[in-house]
Amino acid sequence: MGGPDRPGHDDHNERREMLTMIVKRLAMAIPSLIGVVVVTFLLTRALPGDPAVYFAGPAATPQAIQQVRVNLGLDKPLIEQFGRYVVDLAHGNLGTSLTTGQPVATELRNRLPASAELTLLGLIVSIVIAVPLGIVAATKPNSLIDQACRVISTAGVSLPVFFTGLILVYVFYYLLGWAPAPLGRLDVFYTEPPHVTGFYLIDSLIAGDPGTFMASLKQLILPALTLAIFSLAPITRMTRASMLAVLSSDFVRTARASGLSAYTVIITYAFRNAMLPVITTLGMVFSFLLGANVLVEKVFAWPGIGSYAVEALLASDFAPVQGFVLTMAVMYVMLNLLIDILYGLIDPRVRLEA
Amino acid sequence: MTDLAASPRQESSLTALVRHSRYVLGENPVTGFAFALFVLIVLAAVFGPHIVPYDPLASDTSEALKPPSLQHWFGTDQLGRDVFSRVVVATRLDFFIAVASVALVFLMGGLAGVAAGFFGGWTDRIVGRIADTIMAFPLFVLAMGIVAALGNTVQNIVLATAIVNFPLYARIARAEANIRREAGFVEAARLSGNSDWRILTFQILPNVFPILVVQMSLTMGYAILNAAGLSFIGLGVRPPTPEWGIMVAEGAQFIVSGEWWNAFFPGAALMVAVFCFNLLGDGLRDMVDPRRRT
Numbered sequence: 102m103g104g105p106d107r108p109g110h111d112d113h114n115e116r117r118e119m120l121t122m123i124v125k126r127l128a129m130a131i132p133s134l135i136g137v138v139v140v141t142f143l144l145t146r147a148l149p150g151d152p153a154v155y156f157a158g159p160a161a162t163p164q165a166i167q168q169v170r171v172n173l174g175l176d177k178p179l180i181e182q183f184g185r186y187v188v189d190l191a192h193g194n195l196g197t198s199l200t201t202g203q204p205v206a207t208e209l210r211n212r213l214p215a216s217a218e219l220t221l222l223g224l225i226v227s228i229v230i231a232v233p234l235g236i237v238a239a240t241k242p243n244s245l246i247d248q249a250c251r252v253i254s255t256a257g258v259s260l261p262v263f264f265t266g267l268i269l270v271y272v273f274y275y276l277l278g279w280a281p282a283p284l285g286r287l288d289v290f291y292t293e294p295p296h297v298t299g300f301y302l303i304d305s306l307i308a309g310d311p312g313t314f315m316a317s318l319k320q321l322i323l324p325a326l327t328l329a330i331f332s333l334a335p336i337t338r339m340t341r342a343s344m345l346a347v348l349s350s351d352f353v354r355t356a357r358a359s360g361l362s363a364y365t366v367i368i369t370y371a372f373r374n375a376m377l378p379v380i381t382t383l384g385m386v387f388s389f390l391l392g393a394n395v396l397v398e399k400v401f402a403w404p405g406i407g408s409y410a411v412e413a414l415l416a417s418d419f420a421p422v423q424g425f426v427l428t429m430a431v432m433y434v435m436l437n438l439l440i441d442i443l444y445g446l447i448d449p450r451v452r453l454e455a
Numbered sequence: 456m457t458d459l460a461a462s463p464r465q466e467s468s469l470t471a472l473v474r475h476s477r478y479v480l481g482e483n484p485v486t487g488f489a490f491a492l493f494v495l496i497v498l499a500a501v502f503g504p505h506i507v508p509y510d511p512l513a514s515d516t517s518e519a520l521k522p523p524s525l526q527h528w529f530g531t532d533q534l535g536r537d538v539f540s541r542v543v544v545a546t547r548l549d550f551f552i553a554v555a556s557v558a559l560v561f562l563m564g565g566l567a568g569v570a571a572g573f574f575g576g577w578t579d580r581i582v583g584r585i586a587d588t589i590m591a592f593p594l595f596v597l598a599m600g601i602v603a604a605l606g607n608t609v610q611n612i613v614l615a616t617a618i619v620n621f622p623l624y625a626r627i628a629r630a631e632a633n634i635r636r637e638a639g640f641v642e643a644a645r646l647s648g649n650s651d652w653r654i655l656t657f658q659i660l661p662n663v664f665p666i667l668v669v670q671m672s673l674t675m676g677y678a679i680l681n682a683a684g685l686s687f688i689g690l691g692v693r694p695p696t697p698e699w700g701i702m703v704a705e706g707a708q709f710i711v712s713g714e715w716w717n718a719f720f721p722g723a724a725l726m727v728a729v730f731c732f733n734l735l736g737d738g739l740r741d742m743v744d745p746r747r748r749t
Contacts, residue, residue, distance in 0.1 A: 134591075140588060144603075258733060261683055263704075264723075267703065267706075275715075389593075389594075392598075415689050422599070430591055433591065
């Protein structure tokens with residue numbers, strides 16, 4: 102199970118293996134990206150009726166529709182339209198929103214940090230709770246904590262994420278008054294910190310403004326907690342299952358028999374090996390998180406890309422929706438790529454297979 | 456002697472099934488509980504509109520936003536409609552969406568996966584590529600895009616939920632068909648002169664179906680959550696139709712002013728339904744494959 106120490110396997114070779122692995126993973130992401138672009142293109146062509154009418158919006162005149170048709174190249178053959186779409190994408194052009202009149206790419210870029218900050222904080226909170234919980238559950242099977250762990254992983258996947266969010270708002274805002282109103286990233290009394298990363302928590306620290314930091318943290322806690330509760334279940338379940346498998350393996354038994362302390366056995370020997378399947382699960386967790394993000398943003402009026410897409414959907418404004426789906430899919434492919442590469446860096450066996 | 460040997464065989468397969476089910480439920484009371492809940496949900500879906508105390512669409516503004524009471528068990532909403540009646544009546548629509556989408560993906564994914572696993576080659580490559588492309592999207596986001604593109608209707612919610620689950624079914628069916636392709640009974644059927652299609656229909660499919668049925672009950676919960684999520688953001692079901700997702704969305708605006716019952720009860724109904732399907736799915740999986748018990 103442990104990493105093999107092969108003699109004559111020098112640093113140079115290892116680095117080359119790692120590079121080969123990374124290049125191969127990158128190559129594997131390309132078909133996914135092509136698929137994503139084709140599907141987002143086809144989605145616009147699958148619109149019932151005339152896409153030009155759809156893109157021109159509900160209140161367009163026939164002239165305006167004709168104008169849109171020519172502008173979008175909808176009078177051209179399908180393959181040429183696809184070519185145009187790809188060229189536009191290569192120039193970072195995702196079309197223009199009807200309701201705001203702004204380029205979709207710009208709005209997505211402006212709103213992305215809000216979504217990213219929320220999702221990442223939710224994931225971090227979730228990992229901080231789920232991993233220790235899974236480890237304790239696995240080391241003491243059928244104990245009270247193990248039972249609690251089982252209840253959490255079944256209940257967690259049953260909770261509609263928007264429902265969890267609303268309950269948290271009711272309890273912590275209305276009943277207890279601990280949390281601020283669920284209305285966006287920052288209370289109206291504060292001004293947003295100067296833009297560096299777009300993450301208010303980090304930007305306010307850079308600007309040396311603890312007041313704004315606390316204010317944005319307060320706004321973040323409930324939505325991040327909602328996402329954390331949502332992703333708690335798969336991570337806990339996977340940590341527990343993976344720890345159980347590793348703890349019953351030969352090398353752990355040997356380590357125990359050699360008289361190593363329980364801490365060394367569990368953390369140094371078992372935990373490091375058990376983390377590998379958990380990292381793979383993160384890919385699936387991200388798929389759920391990015392979707393759940395849309396719902397959480399709606400509940401907390403969070404000005405991220407999810408609520409941007411939802412507003413556009415309701416206004417039958419299709420370009421932002423298309424841009425949003427594409428952005429999310431590309432991010433998801435990249436995250437999976439990152440997870441795979443990370444996995445390869447941690448586990449030498451994966452590198453050798455590549 | 457002959458009587459003794461014959462008696463177990465005389466027992467019909469139905470009684471055997473009932474006996475086995477009773478044994479399994481006795482071993483696993485949680486599954487029994489989930490099954491009772493399931494029956495309750497089905498009853499509400501079938502008889503809901505006939506047994507509720509109020510018309511789910513009748514508004515009465517003088518009774519608007521009243522907290523739960525003896526007259527209105529779950530309170531009334533902003534138009535004075537009875538929340539209890541609406542929650543019960545909504546069961547049918549939510550249940551229908553879940554069942555329809557799961558049945559659809561069972562057919563699409565099951566057949567495509569079995570064909571891919573059995574024939575291999577190009578069929579396998581095409582099905583695999585489609586599944587990979589769908590998996591490249593965060594699933595809920597893809598469902599949003601599909602409903603937005605195809606049109607804002609309940610049918611398209613069903614279709615979108617089926618499509619995002621396609622890879623799961625196709626992969627399981629493919630793997631199960633693939634390991635049976637070279638099995639003894641398939642070889643025997645082939646040597647007896649059966650065509651590929653006949654083997655597929657009469658040898659492979661009946662073996663793969665039970666595994667997919669377990670998958671169906673495991674996916675039901677996700678299907679309901681997905682559909683309710685879509686209607687929560689305003690896709691598919693339109694007001695004033697009673698549906699859990701849209702009722703939570705309508706009630707959400709009253710949470711900050713303390714009228715919790717509007718969003719709470721439909722949300723709780725949703726949660727109970729999903730919880731029930733998940734427990735039932737786990738129980739079914741344990742029955743079919745005890746090794747995967749966690």
